[in-house]
Amino acid sequence: MNYRLLILSILFYFNLQSQNKIFAKEIVKILTSENYAGRGYVKNGHNKAADYISEKFKEFGLNGFDSDYKQKFKIHVNTFGGNAKVTIDGRLINAGIDFIVNPSCPAVSGKFDLIWFDPKSIGNRKKMTKFNSRDFKNSFLVIDKTEITDSIQLAFVNGMMSNQFNAKGIVVVQNKKFTWGISQYQNSHPIIYIKQNLISHTDKTIELDINATLKKDEITQNVLGYIRGTETPDSFIVFSAHYDHIGMLGTNAIFPGANDNASGTSMIIDLARHYSLPENKPKFSILFIAFGAEEVGLLGSKFYVKNPYFPLKKIILQINTDIMGTGDDGITMVNAVKNHNVYETFQKINNKKNYVKKIKRRGKAANSDHHPFDEKGVKAIFLYTMGGSKAYHDVHDTGENLTLSKYNEVFQLITDFITEYR
Ligand SMILES: [Zn+2]
Numbered sequence: 001m002n003y004r005l006l007i008l009s010i011l012f013y014f015n016l017q018s019q020n021k022i023f024a025k026e027i028v029k030i031l032t033s034e035n036y037a038g039r040g041y042v043k044n045g046h047n048k049a050a051d052y053i054s055e056k057f058k059e060f061g062l063n064g065f066d067s068d069y070k071q072k073f074k075i076h077v078n079t080f081g082g083n084a085k086v087t088i089d090g091r092l093i094n095a096g097i098d099f100i101v102n103p104s105c106p107a108v109s110g111k112f113d114l115i116w117f118d119p120k121s122i123g124n125r126k127k128m129t130k131f132n133s134r135d136f137k138n139s140f141l142v143i144d145k146t147e148i149t150d151s152i153q154l155a156f157v158n159g160m161m162s163n164q165f166n167a168k169g170i171v172v173v174q175n176k177k178f179t180w181g182i183s184q185y186q187n188s189h190p191i192i193y194i195k196q197n198l199i200s201h202t203d204k205t206i207e208l209d210i211n212a213t214l215k216k217d218e219i220t221q222n223v224l225g226y227i228r229g230t231e232t233p234d235s236f237i238v239f240s241a242h243y244d245h246i247g248m249l250g251t252n253a254i255f256p257g258a259n260d261n262a263s264g265t266s267m268i269i270d271l272a273r274h275y276s277l278p279e280n281k282p283k284f285s286i287l288f289i290a291f292g293a294e295e296v297g298l299l300g301s302k303f304y305v306k307n308p309y310f311p312l313k314k315i316i317l318q319i320n321t322d323i324m325g326t327g328d329d330g331i332t333m334v335n336a337v338k339n340h341n342v343y344e345t346f347q348k349i350n351n352k353k354n355y356v357k358k359i360k361r362r363g364k365a366a367n368s369d370h371h372p373f374d375e376k377g378v379k380a381i382f383l384y385t386m387g388g389s390k391a392y393h394d395v396h397d398t399g400e401n402l403t404l405s406k407y408n409e410v411f412q413l414i415t416d417f418i419t420e421y422r
Pocket of ligand 1: 260295393
């Protein structure tokens with residue numbers, strides 16, 4: 001082999017090895033960009049993400065059941081698209097980094113007194129009676145969770161979140177990492193979580209301008225496209241991943257959801273690209289579903305199993321991917337226990353090819369979009385990667401922070417599995 005040919009073949013090899021990851025990186029970069037606003041229900045983020053996926057399905061020539069590949073449905077969702085400002089004794093603190101609000105937080109604005117609750121008074125009848133007799137309606141109760149010393153205190157302060165003291169709101173002081181979420185309703189009182197180093201017993205006031213809007217009957221969608229099988233087009237493999245995330249808190253804090261779940265979304269788009277190539281056309285049909293509103297409570301997948309485009313019993317297997325961005329410690333398969341044959345086949349391939357460190361077997365879990373299918377008796381597994389980044393439901397789950405360290409290996413593991421399975 002001459003020198004030039006050698007270089008060319010090395011380049012070609014390199015290209016084959018890395019093209020999936022490069023492809024995924026680009027999709028993750030786009031879906032986590034500012035324009036998509038955390039793929040929640042502010043700034044049209046969820047709809048922009050659905051449009052992008054639908055464009056990709058079109059590009060790969062996928063068949064659709066509906067116009068634009070979209071299956072629409074309605075949800076109720078609490079949103080924070082306006083201001084989200086918190087000031088402690090005149091010091092402005094940052095949304096997403098210094099504080100978060102309870103996902104069910106109602107709108108609140110004004111200046112209020114801070115009243116610290118002493119966890120040591122729990123169990124002391126005299127102290128509690130005295131505390132109880134106070135009027136908190138223009139005050140925020142401050143509960144410092146870092147001062148909690150036992151499980152009785154913890155249970156008591158957790159109970160206080162229901163606001164039995166009728167305070168204007170509650171401040172929870174904590175050290176642990178913020179993990180945000182998204183809610184279908186609003187509570188009657190605000191709960192604000194603040195980092196411990198930003199508030200102290202000497203602080204007297206909290207000033208808030210939190211704009212919360214409960215959107216009712218917001219229209220969102222699943223995005224579905226399929227490739228017709230060459231031999232048994234009536235049988236389907238389903239690849240699924242949710243594309244939505246939890247949006248924004250105020251006008252600055254974006255929750256980009258790179259690992260959760262731009263990574264899994266890129267995986268199914270990548271699989272759609274792969275199986276649409278003439279040389280990879282499958283014997284059975286393959287359906288790709290990018291679910292909406294997973295973060296709001298698996299709403300997209302729950303809607304789909306109630307409104308399927310063809311009988312669910314025609315699904316041979318669903319492979320759901322959510323959190324595909326690392327893999328340094330291997331992957332986990334949910335529903336591996338009941339779908340033993342699927343797990344064994346994955347294991348056999350991985351033992352031979354050494355794609356990932358281990359494939360952890362896990363039982364049933366209602367933690368992603370495989371679950372509503374499993375509940376309907378569809379053979380469904382859920383794969384997620386382990387190790388690496390700890391960013392999850394926070395502002396640090398960014399595209400730049402995501403390594404996709406075992407993305408290629410997991411992609412190959414899945415496609416090898418499909419070859420073996422058919
Ligand atoms: Zn999530």
